Amino acid sequence: MAVYWVHEYPMAPLLSIKGLHVSIGEKEIVKGVDLSVPRGEIHAIMGPNGAGKSTLVQALMGHPSFSVTSGSALMEGKNLLKLDVSQRARAGLFLGFQYPRELSGVTLRSFLFAAFNACHPEKKKISPIKFQQFLEEKMRGLSMDPSFADRSLNQGFSGGEKKKAEVLQLVVLEPKIALLDETDSGLDIDALKVVAEGVNEMRSQDFSAVVVTHYARLLDFLTPDRVHVMIDGKIVESGGMELAHRLEKEGYAKYGVREDQINLDVA
Numbered sequence: 001m002a003v004y005w006v007h008e009y010p011m012a013p014l015l016s017i018k019g020l021h022v023s024i025g026e027k028e029i030v031k032g033v034d035l036s037v038p039r040g041e042i043h044a045i046m047g048p049n050g051a052g053k054s055t056l057v058q059a060l061m062g063h064p065s066f067s068v069t070s071g072s073a074l075m076e077g078k079n080l081l082k083l084d085v086s087q088r089a090r091a092g093l094f095l096g097f098q099y100p101r102e103l104s105g106v107t108l109r110s111f112l113f114a115a116f117n118a119c120h121p122e123k124k125k126i127s128p129i130k131f132q133q134f135l136e137e138k139m140r141g142l143s144m145d146p147s148f149a150d151r152s153l154n155q156g157f158s159g160g161e162k163k164k165a166e167v168l169q170l171v172v173l174e175p176k177i178a179l180l181d182e183t184d185s186g187l188d189i190d191a192l193k194v195v196a197e198g199v200n201e202m203r204s205q206d207f208s209a210v211v212v213t214h215y216a217r218l219l220d221f222l223t224p225d226r227v228h229v230m231i232d233g234k235i236v237e238s239g240g241m242e243l244a245h246r247l248e249k250e251g252y253a254k255y256g257v258r259e260d261q262i263n264l265d266v267a
Helices: 053-061 085-090 106-118 127-142 144-151 161-174 189-203 215-223 242-249
Strands: 014-024 027-038 042-046 067-075 095-096 103-107 176-180 209-212 227-230 236-237
Touching: 014 042, 014 053, 014 209, 027 053, 027 067, 027 209, 027 236, 042 053, 042 215, 053 067, 053 095, 053 106, 053 176, 067 085, 067 144, 085 106, 095 127, 095 161, 103 106, 106 127, 106 144, 106 161, 127 176, 161 189, 209 215, 209 242, 215 242, 227 242
Parallel strands: 042 209, 042 227, 095 176, 176 209
Antiparallel strands: 014 027, 014 067, 227 236
């Protein structure tokens, strides 16, 4: 059952991005993004391929291929851009990949056990036995077969199983803010519901998310607080779910985007 946090008073943004510019080599992809995500809110970013959506979230996580050339990104008032990737993860930032990588020889269980202890240094390290019980409880909540925990990370997993494994990482690690890059890609409707329910179960004043997607079908299950349209490296319009449904029907022609103008190499 999804739990929705009711905001009773305004709070400072958990994530605040101002004038962010990001390049890949000499090519500028993100061209001055402003985005404020309050605590407890889920925001969606929609846009055509090539708009810079994936570049934005990967740059926030600190991917070395993406260079932030100007602007700021603060999380709880701290400068994200001065932290390395591991420091960002320990600070409570999580990235769900569009194409999850396979890791041979490392089981899902051992990967999550190490990540959980690394991301929660303030807590006493959990024992392997207690972690196994904790992990199996989370897996049942996502309708995942517990035997998956003993398989190499993502190896031999279907597309839907890989995305479920990503959401399992999310609910186990309990980050403060999740950046979900096209988590709905390749999912059938049943897997989509499971993934959305996992994200919804995280909703509280201590959790926020930025969800990158092309389609409104995931948002129908997540019900984001805000929807943003990203075109050519900039956020050009923001609104509620009515905006997502309009985009689903009309596409991006309103913003001067034609199908033959879309750059499929950069998302």
